[in-house]
Amino acid sequence: QVQLVESGGGSVQAGGSLRLSCVVSGYGISPVRYVMGWFRQAPGKEREGVASISPAGDNAYYGDSVKGRFTVSRDNAKNALYLELNSLKPEDTGVYYCAAGRLLSLVSRYYDLWGQGTQVTVSS
DSSP: OOEEEEEOOEEEETTOOEEEEEEEEOTTOOGGGSEEEEEEEOTTSOOEEEEEEOTTSSOEEEOTTTTTTEEEEEEGGGTEEEEEEOSOOGGGOEEEEEEEESSSSSOGGGEEEEOOOEEEEEEO
């Protein structure tokens, strides 16, 4: 059974930082072959693409709202994906999901495997 498990969420004040992690496990999966992405969903809003990183980690896309503040990275030896969140704003609040997909994109339909999410809450 393939699992994507996120961790690292929490509550911080505006201007603070967090580091999210996602570990991929399961029989028959080779995470190094997948594009990996981070998405988020705030209450009452649609899921939003935050960052996407290529299988080798040499290319990444970011949503306009997080450019310059968030950094995505991956460690294929550890089957892990990371998201550094800096200069956090209240509007960054939401559930953050990691996903494994087929295309370097911020569009969720290109991702086939999803984690359960981790909550990030930013207070003003």
